[in-house]
Amino acid sequence: MxxxxxxxxxxxxxxxxxxxxxxxxxxxxxxxxxxxxxxxxxxxxxxxxxxxxxxxxxxxxxxxxxxxxxxxxxxxxxxxxxxxxxxxxxxxxxxxxxxxxxxxxxxxxxxxxxxxxxxxxxxxxxxxxxxxxxxxxxxxxxxxxxxxxxxxxxxxxxxxxxxxxxxxxxxxxALDPSTHFPVAPNPRFEGDLGFLGNRLPDREARVEEFFLRAASLLPSHRMLLGGSGWQDKTMPPNVQYLGHVYTADHNAFNCTPRAVLNVSRESMARYGFSPATRVFEAAGAAACLITDAWEGLEMFFEPGREMLVARDGEEVAAHVRALDAEAAHRVGRAAYARVLAEHTxxxxxxxxxxxxxxxxxxxxxxxxx
The missing domain is CATH 3.40.50.2000 (Glycogen Phosphorylase B;)
Structure with a gap:
């Protein structure tokens, strides 16, 4: 047979x-x-x-x-x-x-x-x-x-x-542990908050709220934006636009900033129960992830312990202000343990x-x- x-x-x-x-x-x-x-x-x-x-x-x-x-x-x-x-x-x-x-x-x-x-x-x-x-x-x-x-x-x-x-x-x-895992920081990606995602019509308004508004509230913090299509977007001066980030660099992108951000597309946030690939990529790199709120998140990670949740850009900014290296490391390691145990x-x-x-x-x- x-x-x-x-x-x-x-x-x-x-x-x-x-x-x-x-x-x-x-x-x-x-x-x-x-x-x-x-x-x-x-x-x-x-x-x-x-x-x-x-x-x-x-x-x-x-x-x-x-x-x-x-x-x-x-x-x-x-x-x-x-x-x-x-x-x-x-x-x-x-x-x-x-x-x-x-x-x-x-x-x-x-x-x-x-x-x-x-x-x-x-x-x-x-x-x-x-x-x-x-x-x-x-x-x-x-x-x-x-x-x-x-x-x-x-x-x-x-x-x-x-x-x-x-x-x-x-x-x-889910996570493929053979391709997404903790690596040494890369100076190219140093910053306080990074977001990686292509510019799409039903994500743009949410990126404006959760990422760009948070950046405008944190003028002394360095923010990183990776992904295709953002080159002509008006951004706060503390945002560095990286362009397309190849998958070979995703681990370093996730491991280097103090925290990384997940912003769901509008339709996925509305339906809920739709964790993006970047959620598991970040967890696999033991990154401290801040995510927009969406129904069903608790099925995958424990909010506040394995992931930080924000309802708008102001809450994203509050999380970034409050994060020190020890707290960020603690959240990232908890997410890493959870994803290896249940979400590969x-x-x-x-x-x-x-x-x-x-x-x-x-x-x-x-x-x-």
Missing amino acids: KQGMDIAFFASSLVSAYWNGAATYYRGMVRALHERGHRVTFYEPDAFGRQQHRDMADPPWAKVVVYSAQSEAEVLRTVEQARGADLVVKASGVGVHDELLERAVLDLQGPGTLVAYWDVDAPATLDRMHGNAADPLRALVPRYDLVLTYGGGEPVRQAYLGLGARDCVPIYN YAHRAAQLDALLQGRRAVAPAEESA
Whole structure:
């Protein structure tokens, strides 16, 4: 009997984090699935300059297929390569030909092949579908064997079930301890508070409140902003803009400032239960994290002990003023212990493995019924 599963993954990019916030999530999950004996082929389009901004070579724990997205015919030929896989995943937000891929992967469904829709931005996807009864994905949701999400908890699960999903299970963000861990401080990232995130429409207003307003209230403190798209943003003079920070530098970015900040996108804060990748990256580096408040945080970390919580920029500033090195170290070490004990991608892959093995076990009976 074949050991492990052959998994085909259609998503944005495994090898580039350039304008691709899900890269760390994909890498952690795919590596952990490989370590459990599964074979993953990751199909990603040559788009958005990601191949020109790679931050890793093709890894030994996945086969990476970069395909041309110049025509629908080329995309369909790529999808056909996945025929016969035990699990086919269409992730949200590929960025090119998403509607085509969402339909095409369902043609691979059959005896021995499960097809899952994996939503890495469920709040945005659900808002879009609820706002447009003619959204093509709405009609396809009931046809997928399973919907997976990387956040959203019960509110997202119930929303997908309400759209006819057979089942919806959150597989939350987590830590890959082999890539995110404590390192020595880097003088480039010295400061009192750092925030790392791309400029996105439904995050910008919250960054203005939680980061830029806090910076304006702390004129004698050094603030660091990393991420793409902020170069023409008006900022207080004590903010240093770093531009895109490659993943190889994320550990140093998290380890060097007195504290780092998490600012959720508006839709994820509204749905709750959606810890961003940077939350676990920071915890894995034993950083002292200050996060905006969102429902469900207590499922992952203990507020006040393993993480500091703020409801607005004024509270962020108050936390930064009150933090000394000893207190920051204490919070960071507590978060580090918690994330290693409960929130690694090995934990998430074990959850997914149990879920998929259970479904594969009942599939023959369903097919013969």
